[in-house]
Amino acid sequence: MKRLKWLHFALAACLVLALSACGSGGSGKSDSQTQNNNQTGSSDSEAPSGDSAPKGKTELVFWSPFSGPDGPFMKKIVDAYNEQSDSYQVKFQIQPNGDYYKLLDNAFGTKKNMPDLMIMHLDAIPTYARKDLLQPMDDLAAKAGITKEDYVDAAVNYATIDGKWWGIPLDIHPLIMYYNKDLFAAAGIEHPPTNREEFLEAAKKLTDPSNGQWGYVMPTLWPQQFIFPSLLYQQGVDLVDADGNPNLNSPEAVEALAFMKSLIFEHKVSPENVAQDGEVKLFLQGKNAIQFNGP
Template structure:
């Protein structure tokens, strides 16, 4: 275990990252969310009794997706009744990482956990995760079975520490009725088409073309626009911000122009205000994560569809995150418990269609290419994108985190894109260098 001083520095940097917005969701985000409460629930899904091995499984699925993962766990518990039982402990993501660090360093780690992909490198650096290369190979979980980008993203310094459960990308939601009212039958695929359709919709209806968020997930939209313009987020080692560049300036300027130059989005949108406008049929387009599907499906009278995010630049690219299975570092490793944990991970990977129904893209090709998944129209449309994951570095959150408030101030018209990104890059580099020391 690393020194207490180093661990505290990591804890502070991770806390800053969550506060910056990359992993801090709106209340609508069941897949990347958890809310702000302190409630922790423990349950053993399935009608089962005692077993030879009981595994503790930690996750942050406190939203409706918690019911979906519970169904999968129940199926596993019933299949392995008497042999292995999974006991699930669920807590808000806002509390999850602090509690994880506490129990692992105290030698009281759970057997299995879910971790956001962009957090894995930091926890691996401080020896809080168990390497999975041999364990995954032993049960046949190999690269060719997974989307390459998400499989490769679980590697830090040559070792695997995560097994992907899903992909949750940014997605375009659009109001079918409003598009038809303006004479369109297909969604936009480029920024220019998005602008053209938005203007036409505002001419034909009383709705806005799009409502650009001022707060989360505005920096995910910026990340998407940056990648589409051929820009870079941070250096490979995570210590140097690269977004304060001509590509970054143009990427953010196009977002700002939708509000102030083209006037197809209201200004000063309050937190979750863009969600409300779309729910009420008062905006035609909405940019958010795939996790919004379930909530929009429950909205009475909302005739919506999903599509890839229009390319703001010359390249097709979209921000994507992922929930990964990890095995917390144990003081005393038990081979039987490790084997049982990997059986559970393999079972969930092979039966993740239920999880896809919760509003996710499955990470495995067997599910992704199945007819059952293709029948999930919203999820399938969202899967047809070029996913770009954050770099696998412990300092990504430190270097990228300041883009959150910077993008917000640009969207509010308080700073120019150049001013906002220059300040963010200065702060991001200072944060990353301090964390690395």
């Protein structure tokens, strides 16, 4: 059996991973491309870029969970690369976002239909790097003229483990407060809130359950993993202390969770059990006055 090397191109909130078989011969295909794509749920039909590599080019399969507007944008990048590359042909495949890492783990475990490149979230890098499934990017980055100084420190530092750089940042997701100006005007609110007191006051004025309208819809999934740490940081506390121990049992963490819970059960400015992207859909419908989300 051939020894497999996993190359990893990381992206800040999302990362790119390169997985390639050593010594694949002159066929222009790695082991991963000779397997039936249905074994891990590949979605070639969604992004047919580089369906077959021209003679003399090595084919690289590129996985991505980008099924929204960023999917076609990434496809344009792949198409542009394929047009100018004399050595490689990238085959772009969009995998189902909800099963993305399950499909990846299955590919790792069975060594079938493995991608050569992939998008990966930054917080997944330590897990896969410590399982020895990724290859450090230092040498490849240096050859491409890519330096750590070109990127946000936090994204680079998290992807640097044991002195090795495991991923090149693609993007980051700062939270932004979006608000419905029409609903604010109708409620007599002249400016968006700038602190907790103003936020609560505005959310209460903007809530009308009889009309299905909410001041702030508390998400249960994305981007909840960013909202909770933000509330923690606002109290001057990090997720871990100076010794690396988790701060989840700290008074500040309890207060942050209690505040989020109060928005639903005490202040009643948010419905319960919001489905994935439910707050976004209600915002687009004019039924959610405030939401915090990424770009």
